[in-house]
Amino acid sequence: MTESAKVDIQGLDLFYGRFQALKSVTMAVRERKITALIGPSGCGKSTLLRCLNRMNDLIAGAKVRGRVLLDGRDVYRPGADVDELRKRVGMVFQRPNPFPLSIFDNVVYGMRVAGTHNRGRLREAAESSLRGAWLWDQAKDRLDRSALALPLDQQQRLCIARLLAVEPEVILMDEPCSALDPIATGKIEELMLDLKERYTIAIVTHNMQQAARVSDFSGYMLLGEMVEYGSTGKLFTRPEKKLTEDYISGRFG
Amino acid sequence: MRVHPRYTQKAALALLGGATLLTVAVLVFIIFFVLEKGLPVLSLSFLFTNPQDMGRAGGILPTLIGTVALPVLALAIATPLGVGTAVYLTEYTRESGLTKVIRFGTDCLAGIPSIIFGLFGFIFFVTVLRLGWSILSGGLTLAFMVLPTIIRTSEEAIKAVPASYREVSFSLGATRWQTVRKVILPNALPGIVTGVMLGIGRSIGETAAVIFTAGSSLRMPHSVFDSVRTMSVHFYILAREGISNQNAYGTAAALIIAVLAVNLTAYWLMNRFIARRS
Ligand SMILES: Nc1ncnc2c1ncn2[C@@H]1O[C@H](COP(=O)(O)OP(=O)(O)O)[C@@H](O)[C@H]1O
Ligand SMILES: [Mg+2]
Numbered sequence: 001m002t003e004s005a006k007v008d009i010q011g012l013d014l015f016y017g018r019f020q021a022l023k024s025v026t027m028a029v030r031e032r033k034i035t036a037l038i039g040p041s042g043c044g045k046s047t048l049l050r051c052l053n054r055m056n057d058l059i060a061g062a063k064v065r066g067r068v069l070l071d072g073r074d075v076y077r078p079g080a081d082v083d084e085l086r087k088r089v090g091m092v093f094q095r096p097n098p099f100p101l102s103i104f105d106n107v108v109y110g111m112r113v114a115g116t117h118n119r120g121r122l123r124e125a126a127e128s129s130l131r132g133a134w135l136w137d138q139a140k141d142r143l144d145r146s147a148l149a150l151p152l153d154q155q156q157r158l159c160i161a162r163l164l165a166v167e168p169e170v171i172l173m174d175e176p177c178s179a180l181d182p183i184a185t186g187k188i189e190e191l192m193l194d195l196k197e198r199y200t201i202a203i204v205t206h207n208m209q210q211a212a213r214v215s216d217f218s219g220y221m222l223l224g225e226m227v228e229y230g231s232t233g234k235l236f237t238r239p240e241k242k243l244t245e246d247y248i249s250g251r252f253g
Numbered sequence: 254m255r256v257h258p259r260y261t262q263k264a265a266l267a268l269l270g271g272a273t274l275l276t277v278a279v280l281v282f283i284i285f286f287v288l289e290k291g292l293p294v295l296s297l298s299f300l301f302t303n304p305q306d307m308g309r310a311g312g313i314l315p316t317l318i319g320t321v322a323l324p325v326l327a328l329a330i331a332t333p334l335g336v337g338t339a340v341y342l343t344e345y346t347r348e349s350g351l352t353k354v355i356r357f358g359t360d361c362l363a364g365i366p367s368i369i370f371g372l373f374g375f376i377f378f379v380t381v382l383r384l385g386w387s388i389l390s391g392g393l394t395l396a397f398m399v400l401p402t403i404i405r406t407s408e409e410a411i412k413a414v415p416a417s418y419r420e421v422s423f424s425l426g427a428t429r430w431q432t433v434r435k436v437i438l439p440n441a442l443p444g445i446v447t448g449v450m451l452g453i454g455r456s457i458g459e460t461a462a463v464i465f466t467a468g469s470s471l472r473m474p475h476s477v478f479d480s481v482r483t484m485s486v487h488f489y490i491l492a493r494e495g496i497s498n499q500n501a502y503g504t505a506a507a508l509i510i511a512v513l514a515v516n517l518t519a520y521w522l523m524n525r526f527i528a529r530r531s
Contacts, residue, residue, distance in 0.1 A: 055424060060347050087426035097417040099436060110425035113435070159421075166425055 005069075006031040006170060006200040007052055007089075012066035014047055014056065021047045023224040024066070028217075029170070034192060034201045036215035036232065038208060039247070043221040045204040049172050052202065053089035054082050070170070087114065090168035094175045096155035098147035098162070103139050106147045106158055110166035125165050133161035134191055153184030157191070171195065173203040177210065189214050208248065212236050220244045284509060291506025294499055300507065304471055308487060309497045313504055315473045319388070319481035320511065323467060324456040326392030326477065327399060332449055334396070335403030340433055342404075343411045363401035370398045371465035379466055386468025386480040394466040395459060399452035406451065410444020411437055443526040450519035457512060460485040484508045 005028035014022035021044045029035045029052070037045040047056065054075060056062045067074045075085050087110070098106050107126040108116075116122060126143070130136040135157045139150075147158055156176060163171060173192075177185040192201060192214050205211050211218055212232060219229040220243075228235060228244040239245045302312035346352050374394030384390045414437050422432040438445075460483075468480035469490060482490075484504050491501035 053424065055420065058420070058423065083426045083428055086424055091424040093417065093420065093424075095417070097415075097421050099418060099421070100440065109422075109435070110427075113422075113425060113427040113431050162421075162425065 004031050005029065006071065007202070008067075008069040008072075009048075009051070010067040010069065012048070012051060012064070012068060014044075014051060014065075015063045016059070017061045021224050022051070025221075025224075025226045027219050027226055027229050029200060029202050030217060031200050032196055032198070033216040034196050034203060034214050035217045035219070036211035037202065037204045037219050037221060038206070038211050039221035039227075041206060044224045045221055046174050048221070049174055049202060049204050050091075052170065052172055053086050053091055055086075055091065057082065087166050088168055089170040089172060090163040090166060092156070092159055092163060092171065092173040092176045095179050096152055096159055098150075098155050098158050100146065100148055102144045103147045103150070103158060104143040107161050107165050109162060114166065126161075129161040129165040130158075132164045132195070133157040134187070134194075135161055153180050153187065156180065156184075156188065160191070160195075168199065170200045170202065173201065175204055175206060178206070185210070208236075220247060222247075284513075287502065287505045287509055290499075291502035291504070291509075294503030295506050299503055303473065307496055308471065308491050308500055310500075313484065313487060313500075313507065315471055316482050316484045316487040316504065317507070318474065319467065319483040320457060320485075320508070322388050322474070322477075322481065323391045323395055323463060323483060324453045326388060327395035327456045328449055328452055330393065330396035331400045331403050331452060332445075335400050335448070336407045336438075336445060338404050339407035339411055340437070343408055344429060344433055344437065359401040359404050362397075363405070366461075367398060367459055368461040368465075370394055371462035373397075374462060374466035385478065386466065386470070388467060388474060388477040388479060388481050391463050391467030391481070391483075392477070394462050395456040398459070398462055399456055402451050402455065403445075403448045406448030407441065407445045410441035410448070413444065414440045443523050446522050446526070447519060450515060450522075453515050454512060457515065458485050458508060459483075460489055464489070484511075 007029035009025055009027045009029075012022055012025045013020065025044075025048060027035075027048075037048060039045055050056045051064060051068055052070075052075070056064065064076055068076060070085070070089065074080070075089075099109065101109075104122075104126055107129050108122045111122060111125055116125075127136060127140075130139050135154060138154055139158070147155065150158060156179070160171075177188050180188065189210065192203070195201060203211075203215065215232045217230065218232045218235045220227045220235065220239075220241075222243060228239060228241045230240075235244065236248055239248060299312045300317055301314050303314050304316075305311035342352055342355060371394065374390055374397075378384045378390035378393050379386060382390075384393075418436045418440065419432055422436045423429075427435070463483050464486050467483065467486075469482045469486050470480035471482055471487075472479075474481045484507060488501050488504045488508065491497050491504065
């Protein structure tokens with residue numbers, strides 16, 4: 001394959017205490033493409049995703065072995081700057097989780113944390129991020145109102161806007177639509193296709209139609225192992241492994 | 254013999270209702286008893302003039318100052334220490350043997366009778382550190398006394414901040430300290446304020462620990478190194494030594510009103526925080 005790997009995962013093991021949640025996972029997340037992780041619940045999709053920005057560091061007793069290369073450099077190398085990594089690799093969570101602050105303060109949170117306090121620059125960035133998340137028209141007249149007053153799907157897009165404001169390179173999404181209805185889901189999917197023009201995206205989904213609709217590459221996981229990984233078109237029509245075929249055709253999971 | 258659930262239900266209701274009624278009745282009785290005897294004495298001039306003849310005549314101005322100064326000093330010391338400890342225990346350490354020991358220690362500290370704190374304060378601050386009977390000795394002693402309350406309430410408040418806020422904050426590149434400052438403390442504030450108010454409530458009426466450390470001078474203090482008498486100590490001395498029952502009740506009424514005011518402010522603050530968040 002000629003496309004470059006933005007994130008290259010090589011032989012990754014992860015242990016929660018004694019329990020091995022990832023078993024020698026190897027996979028690539030390609031630049032400006034959408035890569036989907038599918039598989040039955042509990043197979044390790046979220047765990048794998050959270051290795052890419054080291055969110056698993058927050059879990060007591062989680063240990064990692066193997067390599068995760070971001071632009072060729074191991075994010076788990078000794079002395080790596082984790083806060084810096086998380087600015088480059090941002091995350092959208094399963095449930096919309098805005099802070100109990102105003103819409104504006106939510107969007108610029110990451111910028112303020114990074115040391116930007118110039119009101120004009122914050123305004124500008126807030127507008128372009130909200131536009132980027134297709135929320136500007138709904139939000140522009142109530143930037144100072146509480147983010148919690150927004151409907152759920154707008155809250156989720158606010159979380160995306162909040163992420164865009166720190167100008168990440170990679171966006172990780174862990175079942176970003178599972179709390180949303182089909183119409184809102186459709187909108188987020190369209191947004192993802194728009195975002196991939198500029199960002200590299202990895203998404204976890206339990207919804208295979210969703211993976212088929214939006215992703216360019218897919219990985220099918222089972223019990224902590226990467227069973228099959230390849231282009232979405234091929235994985236969904238001509239899978240190489242019997243296990244994948246069973247899952248795709250709905251005989252399992 | 255089986256009693257029909259309808260009757261056990263009625264009995265439970267009666268018992269629980271009775272208990273509540275009794276609590277409220279006792280509270281109301283105490284407040285009315287004190288206010289009834291004290292309010293006739295209470296006036297602006299009683300609050301704001303100096304006492305004469307050991308409190309037999311005149312007002313209670315120095316004790317008013319003592320009653321404000323000691324809790325303010327105590328909380329000014331105990332709040333940063335207590336909140337800092339709570340942040341450290343919840344955010345910077347993982348649950349371990351050490352944190353359990355620290356927590357057990359603070360719980361024990363909370364259960365120590367105040368007179369022991371008074372004795373400790375007398376030996377350590379008044380004598381060893383040579384601070385004498387003073388606002389400073391009293392404030393430091395009260396600070397140690399209310400510290401456990403502040404630590405525990407702050408800890409609970411911090412733990413109640415949704416884990417997702419931390420996750421998001423970290424995922425946006427914030428450091429732990431930035432997360433503490435911008436997300437955790439603001440969201441834990443109502444609980445922390447509650448702890449501080451409880452601390453004020455406890456120290457404002459404290460007598461034993463204060464008598465040993467701040468002394469009981471009726472003169473107007475000029476600095477934190479001067480001895481001072483609080484209203485509760487004043488009440489105790491007036492009543493015990495039979496100096497003036499009337500003025501004792503006047504002082505008690507002022508004290509009760511102060512405590513009520515602190516509690517009402519606490520409720521008001523909490524409601525305001527809660528209203529702002531939802
Ligand atoms: N914090 C944790 N501690 C221990 N085990 C965990 C933890 N998080 C997840 N697991 C376990 O790891 C496995 C993979 O979980 P997860 O990555 O959440 O799966 P998925 O996202 O595919 O549903 C599951 O068996 C789960 O029980
Ligand atoms: Mg998951």
